[in-house]
Amino acid sequence: MSRFICAIDQGTTGTTVIILDDELRIRAKVNKEFEQIYPRPSWVEHNPEAIWQSTLATLAEATRVAQITENDIAAIGITNQRETTVVWDKKTGEPIHNAIVWQDRRTRGRIQQLIDDGNEKWVQKRTGLLLDPYFSGTKVEWILDHVDGARARAQAGELAFGTIDSFLLWRLTGGQVHKTDASNASRTLLMNLDEIAWDDELLELFNVPRPMLPEIASNSEVYGVTHGVPGIKDGTPICGMAGDQHAALFGQCCFEPGEAKCTYGTGAFLLMNVGHERVHSQHRLLSTMGWQLDGEVTYAMEGSAFIAGAMVQWLRDGLGIIEESHEIEALARTVDSSGEIVAVPALSGLGAPHWRPSARGVIWGLTRGTTDAHIARAALEGIALQNVDILHAMENDSGDKLVQLKVDGGATANNLLMQMQADFLGRKIVRPAITETTALGAALFAGLAEGIFKNLDQIRDEWRVDREFDPQIDAATREMHLDLWHEGLKRV
Secondary structure (H helix, E strand, O other), rough: OOEEEEEEEEEOEEEEEEOOOOOOOOOEEEEEEOOOOOOOOOOOOEEEHHHHHHHHHHHHHHHHHHEEEHHHHHEEEEOOOOOOOEEEEEEOOEOOEEEEEOOOOOOOHHHHHHHHHOOOHHHHHHHHOOOOOOHHHHHHHHHHHHHHOHHHHHOOOEEEEEEHHHHHHHEEEOOOOOOOEEHHHHHOOEEEEOOOOOHHHHHOOOOOHHHHEEEEEEEEEEEEEEEOOOOOOOOOOEEEEEEEEHHHHHHOOOOOOOOEEEEEEOEHHHHHHHHEEOOOOOOEEEEEEEEEOOEEEEEEEEEEEEEOOHHHHHHHHOOOOOOOOHHHHHHHHHOOOOOEEEEEEOOEEEEEOOOOOOOOOOOOOOOOOOOOHHHHHHHHHHHHHHHHHHHHHHHHHOOOOOOOOEEEOHHHOOHHHHHHHHHHOEEEEEEEOOOOOOOOOHHHHHHHHHHOOOOHHHHHOOOOEEEEEOOOOOOHHHHHHHHHHHHHOOOO
């Protein structure tokens, strides 16, 4: 009899629930979007209650689609948009402010102050991260400073802080468990990456009271059990948890040092397994957690591009040149080239390896002959080209040259984009049979904790490839594209 795992993938634009069996077959996949809130330019918020309602709705629909009952779910795994920050009342469970999303840039001034005061070097050494509004530290500080009475209540132990994993775990357990996993904790600017523990000096720097912090746990253990969740039996173990990119690295079976993946979602995120010892980047990449299993830590190196799929959404919603996101591939294929147009997708600043929070998007090289098809093709090229900068920095830091890059996320269905990525990187691109590897990683962590999967070897044996993309352009053409790209970067 099959044992089913429920994976909750709480993303930036919506919540997806996947039901998998013990042979890694997807029995159901359901997604529900929720509202994006933009109070001011460069501010991005979510209503935590909308996130919770989307979770409940997708849980109910997924079990219906899978044709299973509440008794058939053996384990629940959670993966989530990272850095997004929630503060809530411990008694009522009610958030005291909208969640501040990872894309939000409102704390740029505070970050610059911290940099000017000479804090970046020691913070990076302690956390593996750079000082940037992207991370949670200044987000929680902002909430405490802008909600009346919040700081005093936090110091008194009345408020809880968490990333979305913690918030969902709290709600799923009926307010009984306040924990986070090591991968999400590593993205807050508050955790010592060597000790895998909250750091008092960092808490002091960001003015975050320790009583509001969750307990840090590993990525695969029983954190708690469900209580009062419609459609889910009380007592169902919640036993796998990881930030979305860490879950995707695991779901791509990048279990050995030097193996890497890129997830194409709202942004694009490249992670490389670097083994059990941290690698200190010389090219402004991040040192971060891969995962923690059975007391052993696997580290990763990460480079993030803040905008990938969101660039396509902007072409759809902002410019209106397509009606549905998937139409961009067909439109881009109607021209043979972008006509030397460069689109830099810096709609929320530039991430690694540039780290320019104030950067803005650019479409450069327009002529009277430019059409919507040229812009569409240039947008796809920009998504791919920004990853080349990240991967080259990663190879220089690690000393290893990748043979292949595994890819996942919704945009990997775009074959033109995947071919562009292979061409511009000059590397093989490998797309797995299950491209929802973020949810898959959460399910694998949960399945390991419950004994549904015996070990990593069993998981690797069951992992399957859908398609591979080999480079099809010569070195000179590749360099031409890279030169144009770097000229475009000068203009953001």
